[in-house]
Amino acid sequence: MNHHRIIEQALIHIEENLEQPLSVSSVALTFNMSKYYFHRLFSAMMGCSLNQYILSRRLNAALPHIYNNNLSLTDIAYQLAFGTQASFTRAFKQHYGVAPSSLRAGFNKISPTPIPTVVKRPFKNMNGDIVTDFTLTEFKETRISGIAFEVDLATDDYKKKIHSHSKMLLNHIDDNINGSCFVIYSNCQPNSTRFKVLFGIPSDIQIHEPFYFTVDVPTIFCARFNYFGDLLDIGEVLKTDYARFLKISKQESDQSDIELIQVFNDVHNLDSTYHIYAPIKKLPDDLEM
Template sequence: MNYIALMNEVIDYIEENLNTAINIDELANRFCVSKYYFIRIFKAVTNYTVKEYVDKRRITEAAKELIKNKKNIIDIAFEFGYESHETFTRQFKRIFSITPMELKKKGAIIFGYEKIIIVERDFKNLNKDLVVDFQVVHEKELKLLGKMTQFDPSNEQSIAELTPFVESFVSDYIEKRNICRMYNVVMNQNEISQFGYFTAFKYQDNIQEVDLGEMVIQETTYAVFKYRADLGEIHRTVMNDICRTIVISDLSFNKIGIEFFLVFEEDYFETNEYTIYVPVKK
């Protein structure tokens, strides 16, 4: 079964029917899948339950209507399938931490939940569940040379600013030295919102760069994942995939000073494929 194609059809159907009642039995029947498998596939591919996805998309679209239209709150609530003002307000505040009235008065900017982008990747059955495909490997100590910056993983603009940082490193170092493999290391620097992002290549004795820093990643075991898309666009899906897979696989994250690192081979611009190494322990 092509899970990606199926879920793309399901998401399109949900998006076209956000203002009507949607339930799992109806969806499973419509797409000719048993309810049991439908629940597993939807959760694995989207990292949401059907109810979570529908609730967040419905309330996001309702919030947009509140901001741009002069309709009464109750009318918008009814339009999106809510039975009462109270139910709508309770759900709204649960997701956005403000009430519909507060949003309407202040015209606040909210970061809602847009239509999900279904990321193409492979899956496998594990412990009676469906998870994104991965391998467990053991790697020796890794010594890198590179440059460090910081970013806020909860801020889309901050994540977007990593792209020119990496592109500059590729231009200044990777291309000039014909280096075949680039590493991007993500680490939590014990700050609430700031993470470190170290873009690098493997240490070589014959390369001396006074403006580059060194990093040593200790020998350890990794869960290894492959993706074929711009990480900046799919980072939420990737992080949810990793967390869910680690839990289901009975592994645990190994705190060795980094969260994970990405490896980009020289054919990345042709394949759009990269590998993510997450330190784990059994």
């Protein structure tokens, strides 16, 4: 069974039927799956429940109607299956932080978003729950040279920021350099979404410009998650894959400045296969790697 393809098709099915009644049962039936299995699969793949996802896409679909002024807010609510304008307004304000009437009056601007990409995650069943596959391993001590900057995972442009800094680094190194590259997230303060980031390669190179550094990352015991696709929403990894792993495996996160490490197979292609290393405490009964 191609789990990723099923969820991709489900997202298209949902998008094409936002004006119709949708439920876990009806969507699962479309793909001839048990509603319980489909719900667990969808939640594991997308990091939210099906109902939460449908609500977010209905609110997203409401945006063009609000700006076009073709329909009243009551008509939009009924067309997108909210039932009443009050329930629509309440859900919209909770999701976007502003009322739909504020957008219609031109006080705020929110752009619709396309159907999200389904990031390819290998799955296995563990204690009755579907979780991302992982391996307990050590991230070996590595010298990494690269460019340092900050990102805020709560903003929409942090992936563009990582891409732009990767290009800045590549402009300073030999085109013949191939192999892996690293994105190291560190020093996140409590209740903050801001991270210090180092984008680098496993090499000792000297670039005499501000914010270029060579650092020695120590050996760290980690849970390693495997992915394929564009830069993943790291915040979602922390809330879904990593959090679910810690809960089910009874592991604890390590008290480390490093929060996560992304390792891409190809420094010239950030759409390549990559791994995420998340520091955890090494327990006495953990197997030596």
